[in-house]
Amino acid sequence: MGVQLPPRYQRNYKALSVEDQARLGEATVAVVGCGGLGGNVIEEFARLGVGRLVLIDGDRFDETNLNRQLLATEKNLGQSKVQAAKQRVEAVNSGVKLKIIGEWFDEDKGEEFFQGVNLVVDALDSISRRVSLERACHKLGLPLVFAGVAGWFGLLGVSFPGDNTVARLFRGGERGAEKVTGNPAFAPAIIASLAVVEAVKVLIGRTVPLRKAWLQVDLLEMEFETFSLE
Amino acid sequence: MQVNVKLFATLRDGRFKQEKMELGDSSKVFDVLEKCNLPLEEVAISMVNGRDVTNDHQLQDGDTLSLFPPVGGG
Numbered sequence: 001m002g003v004q005l006p007p008r009y010q011r012n013y014k015a016l017s018v019e020d021q022a023r024l025g026e027a028t029v030a031v032v033g034c035g036g037l038g039g040n041v042i043e044e045f046a047r048l049g050v051g052r053l054v055l056i057d058g059d060r061f062d063e064t065n066l067n068r069q070l071l072a073t074e075k076n077l078g079q080s081k082v083q084a085a086k087q088r089v090e091a092v093n094s095g096v097k098l099k100i101i102g103e104w105f106d107e108d109k110g111e112e113f114f115q116g117v118n119l120v121v122d123a124l125d126s127i128s129r130r131v132s133l134e135r136a137c138h139k140l141g142l143p144l145v146f147a148g149v150a151g152w153f154g155l156l157g158v159s160f161p162g163d164n165t166v167a168r169l170f171r172g173g174e175r176g177a178e179k180v181t182g183n184p185a186f187a188p189a190i191i192a193s194l195a196v197v198e199a200v201k202v203l204i205g206r207t208v209p210l211r212k213a214w215l216q217v218d219l220l221e222m223e224f225e226t227f228s229l230e
Numbered sequence: 231m232q233v234n235v236k237l238f239a240t241l242r243d244g245r246f247k248q249e250k251m252e253l254g255d256s257s258k259v260f261d262v263l264e265k266c267n268l269p270l271e272e273v274a275i276s277m278v279n280g281r282d283v284t285n286d287h288q289l290q291d292g293d294t295l296s297l298f299p300p301v302g303g304g
Contacts, residue, residue, distance in 0.1 A: 125304035176302025
């Protein structure tokens with residue numbers, strides 16, 4: 001076969017070429033939010049073999065997180081989310097370099113938090129913070145994969161500097177639908193996986209269908225529809 | 231004039247998925263929100279024929295208006 005991948009990455013092949021795997025290994029990705037979306041995103045990045053992860057969250061686990069947050073267990077209630085994320089990544093793939101930041105994301109801290117970062121994934125649970133995260137990323141020339149969930153519904157997309165997709169998509173409606181719908185386990189897992197798919201494409205240089213667009217997911221109707229924001 | 235109104239995600243609750251709506255001439259997106267009993271804070275983005283518009287955008291006969299709620303959870 002002539003392919004020299006470590007056994008832990010052999011089942012990534014050929015979906016991911018040897019060059020793709022090397023690119024992932026050289027990449028640094030920041031995940032902002034280590035809750036419902038973030039836990040699943042972090043798990044997949046660790047297994048994929050992303051070289052370095054910067055994990056950001058100022059929160060600690062409580063009982064209401066257990067219904068959906070992959071990293072929350074009955075044993076770690078009260079623990080900081082980034083600490084739990086660190087333990088999980090180290091247990092899954094000790095080759096991944098980690099920087100954990102147990103603070104809330106703030107637009108002014110973008111430069112400090114995102115040092116050496118190639119791509120940012122938004123796993124926040126606040127619309128206003130998501131908009132300010134996009135501004136911070138674009139100021140630093142970084143692409144952002146954004147995602148949101150609410151009950152049976154979710155959305156995600158990819159915003160490069162100048163696209164301002166998040167600002168356009170969340171122009172109105174400050175109060176997220178999730179305040180009413182709650183968030184069962186399925187939507188965060190599905191939307192997180194789709195976000196990782198687009199993140200990987202950015203990192204390995206494949207076409208990114210959700211750039212200047214977003215995917216609207218309706219799990220009640222099983223509708224997956226892409227809307228363009230050209 | 232007639233406008234095709236499409237609602238997404240939670241906006242469908244107690245309303246509809248898609249409906250052809252009879253509107254007065256020079257009706258705006260606002261007027262549809264009012265007719266659908268949709269408060270402004272429940273709509274994140276309004277698209278007319280695939281382009282995002284503000285709520286004072288004037289609708290034309292045959293337009294398709296798609297309305298989406300803010301989906302912000304993580």
